[in-house]
Amino acid sequence: MEALMPFLPYIFILVLLVLYLSVVPIMIQVERKVSAWVQYRIGPNRVGPRGLLQPIADALKFLAKEDVIPNHVNKWLYIFAPTLMVFPAFFVFGVIPFGAIMINGQEILIQVGKTNIGILYVLAVSSLGVYAITFGSWASNNKYSLIGGLRSAAQMMSYELPMGLSILGMIMVVGSLRLEDIVRFQIENGWGILLQPVGALLFIVTAFAETNRLPFDLTEAEAELVGGYHTEYSSMKFAMFFLGEYCNMFTASAMITCLFLGGWHVPFIGSMGLDPAIVGYIQVVAMLMKLGFLMFFFVWVRWSLPRFRYDQLMNLGWKKLIPLALANVIITAIVMAM
Amino acid sequence: MAVNVKNVSMARGKSWVDLTYIIPVMKGLAITLRHLFKRKLVLQYPEEKKVLPPNYRGLHMLTRDEKGREKCVACEMCSTACPADCIRIVAGDGGWEDSREKHPIVFEIDELRCIYCGMCVEACPEDAIDMTDMHNLADYTRQDFIYDKERLLGVYDEYIKRHPDRAKRRDGQFKAMKNSSYFTVNDVHHSDQHSSH
Ligand code: SF4
Ligand code: SF4
Numbered sequence: 336m337e338a339l340m341p342f343l344p345y346i347f348i349l350v351l352l353v354l355y356l357s358v359v360p361i362m363i364q365v366e367r368k369v370s371a372w373v374q375y376r377i378g379p380n381r382v383g384p385r386g387l388l389q390p391i392a393d394a395l396k397f398l399a400k401e402d403v404i405p406n407h408v409n410k411w412l413y414i415f416a417p418t419l420m421v422f423p424a425f426f427v428f429g430v431i432p433f434g435a436i437m438i439n440g441q442e443i444l445i446q447v448g449k450t451n452i453g454i455l456y457v458l459a460v461s462s463l464g465v466y467a468i469t470f471g472s473w474a475s476n477n478k479y480s481l482i483g484g485l486r487s488a489a490q491m492m493s494y495e496l497p498m499g500l501s502i503l504g505m506i507m508v509v510g511s512l513r514l515e516d517i518v519r520f521q522i523e524n525g526w527g528i529l530l531q532p533v534g535a536l537l538f539i540v541t542a543f544a545e546t547n548r549l550p551f552d553l554t555e556a557e558a559e560l561v562g563g564y565h566t567e568y569s570s571m572k573f574a575m576f577f578l579g580e581y582c583n584m585f586t587a588s589a590m591i592t593c594l595f596l597g598g599w600h601v602p603f604i605g606s607m608g609l610d611p612a613i614v615g616y617i618q619v620v621a622m623l624m625k626l627g628f629l630m631f632f633f634v635w636v637r638w639s640l641p642r643f644r645y646d647q648l649m650n651l652g653w654k655k656l657i658p659l660a661l662a663n664v665i666i667t668a669i670v671m672a673m
Numbered sequence: 674m675a676v677n678v679k680n681v682s683m684a685r686g687k688s689w690v691d692l693t694y695i696i697p698v699m700k701g702l703a704i705t706l707r708h709l710f711k712r713k714l715v716l717q718y719p720e721e722k723k724v725l726p727p728n729y730r731g732l733h734m735l736t737r738d739e740k741g742r743e744k745c746v747a748c749e750m751c752s753t754a755c756p757a758d759c760i761r762i763v764a765g766d767g768g769w770e771d772s773r774e775k776h777p778i779v780f781e782i783d784e785l786r787c788i789y790c791g792m793c794v795e796a797c798p799e800d801a802i803d804m805t806d807m808h809n810l811a812d813y814t815r816q817d818f819i820y821d822k823e824r825l826l827g828v829y830d831e832y833i834k835r836h837p838d839r840a841k842r843r844d845g846q847f848k849a850m851k852n853s854s855y856f857t858v859n860d861v862h863h864s865d866q867h868s869s870h
Contacts, residue, residue: 373705375714536695639705640698 340438347447348429355428358630359581360390366634373638400570408567409474416471417572420579423463424586430456431589432515434599434622436615444515445619453514454506457590458499461545464583465491468547468554468564471576475567483563486645487547487554493652494544494551500660501537504667505530505594518598527595533663535595537656542587544652547580549637553645588629596625725806730789732807733782733820734828736800743826744801747777751793751802759786760793780822785815805832 339346364379367389371378380386404410430453433445450456465487472484505527506512509520521527528535544551555563562568565576592598599622604614643651690696716723725731738744747764761781767773793802805828812818820828833839 369709372709372713375708375711377713377715377717380717635702635705636698639701 343443344447347445351428351433351447355425355582355585358585359578360394362581362584362630362634363390363393363577365631366637369631369634370638373635394574397571397574402570402572405475405567407476409476412470412474413567414572416467416474417568417575417579419470420464420467420576421582423460423467424579424582426460427457427586428582428589430514431586431593432518432598434615434619436619437612442615446515449515450513452512454502454512454517454594457514458495458502461583461586462491462495464545464579467576467579471568472564475564477567479560479562480564480566483554483560483566487564490544490547490551490553490648490652493649494541494656497537497652497656497660498541498545500657500664501534501541502594503660504534504663507664507667507671514593514598518593518600521597522600526597526600531595531663531667533659534667535591537660537663538594539591540656542591543633543636544648546583546587546633548584548633550640550643551648552642553648558642584630584633585626588626588633591629592622592625596629598622725808729806729808730791730804732784732805732810732828733787733793733825734803734805734832735780735822735825736803736829737826742773743776743780743822744799745777745780745797746773746799746801747775747780748798750796750798754792754796756790756792757786757788759783777822780825781819782825783819784810785818807832 364387368378368386370376378386379389382388382392404413429447430450431446435442435444437443468487469484472480472482472487475481505517508530509517511517511520517527521530524530543549547554553563554560555565560566565573568576599618601618601621604617609617736744747762749762749764752758752760752762759782761779761783762777763779764775765778767776789804791804794804807828810818
């Protein structure tokens with residue numbers, strides 16, 4: 336065990352990467368099944384027992400498809416955009432703390448990168464995702480893609496603001512930008528969703544907008560824009576956009592968990608008198624379950640709500656969410672000053 | 674301003690609770706959550722089949738009389754009634770030995786033109802044409818969907834194998850059949866394959 340200590344960050348990188356990549360096929364299956372059940376359908380049930388191998392079939396199909404690069408595209412940007420889509424989600428994931436386990440009586444945080452500016456880093460990197468969409472749509476040289484890309488840029492711009500402001504309240508309460516500090520604070524003082532209910536609501540709503548999920552998926556709006564920004568993409572490049580969407584969802588779920596759902600904290604577990612080593616592992620599982628629930632929540636909302644109209648989206652962002660977020664920050668400040 | 678212009682502003686008839694979106698969204702989520710656990714309505718088609726009602730209007734058949742000949746007397750009532758004009762009949766003389774004055778030499782129904790309205794069945798004075806519960810027709814060319822007399826008689830042969838009671842109808846026992854299995858839904862299970870040609 337001692338000898339392993341210097342390599343721990345690398346082990347964490349490996350474990351989290353595997354976790355991260357395995358989430359995507361699972362989510363695709365969950366998405367298809369839940370969408371089917373919501374609509375009284377059965378969903379994929381042909382490949383493997385109960386259709387469980389469907390994601391593998393999907394992946395093989397993507398790999399085997401012809402990789403079309405249309406003549407009218409800007410080739411380098413066109414190839415670059417899908418890769419860019421996945422990176423921000425991966426980068427953000429590095430700073431998410433997954434729990435604290437005891438090794439040799441020493442508490443070790445399951446987290447790859449320990450940065451002082453945790454949340455600022457997350458906000459900065461996750462907003463890079465929009466470049467992928469904008470590049471992809473611009474490079475496609477197609478009017479539908481371009482409209483999708485423009486919408487995406489405008490949407491991100493309008494929702495980044497309330498997102499930052501909604502986190503601000505939480506940061507003020509905690510007094511630290513480090514995600515692990517925020518989780519520890521919640522373990523002692525109660526979950527963020529109780530301390531900052533409005534902030535939590537705003538963050539969840541803006542997280543949907545940031546990940547381009549319904550009801551805010553105006554960038555792909557099938558009914559109006561064919562496929563939106565990925566209209567011209569096929570085979571593995573399209574799959575990369577897909578992958579990016581699910582990775583972003585996972586990252587957003589992790590952020591929601593860390594900021595407002597107490598991270599790896601399980602309520603009342605301290606008073607049960609369990610061995611601290613076991614508690615550590617239970618809490619990692621709890622973290623994963625919270626993530627799982629939030630992922631399900633993303634899917635659930637997608638198949639329940641209709642898409643916003645573009646002007647409604649802008650109205651909601653600028654006229655409701657931003658004033659609400661500002662009010663939240665101000666009220667938090669007043670309460671703290673008292 | 675025109676008379677019928679409606680103002681579809683968001684706020685009309687809504688309380689402020691609805692306008693926060695939160696309660697309506699939660700209601701919607703509750704509905705879809707209930708859907709997750711309900712019985713699914715989809716039939717797994719090749720394995721499960723829908724139970725068809727007895728009066729289902731599917732592929733036609735030409736019924737046979739007790740001697741095994743087609744009952745049709747080539748009166749052309751059906752082709753006259755047919756709104757899709759998809760029945761072609763060429764009448765011929767039965768001759769002395771056949772004891773029938775007139776019968777169809779050619780009887781063709783274009784099953785692709787047919788709209789399955791059942792008018793031909795209504796029109797027929799001889800109960801010679803009827804519809805079956807076979808609906809999953811598949812073939813390679815359009816020509817293959819023009820069913821000739823032999824094929825339509827073949828459909829009958831196959832149909833009465835599954836519905837033996839149907840044969841009695843030609844013997845004027847129609848009324849007595851009312852309570853027989855021919856009219857119960859259970860009997861009309863699954864027309865799967867029909868290899869009528
Ligand atoms: S079912 Fe209607 S359309 Fe079809 S052949 Fe009979 S009369 Fe014509
Ligand atoms: S099927 Fe009936 S209506 Fe049509 S020609 Fe024959 S006897 Fe006449």
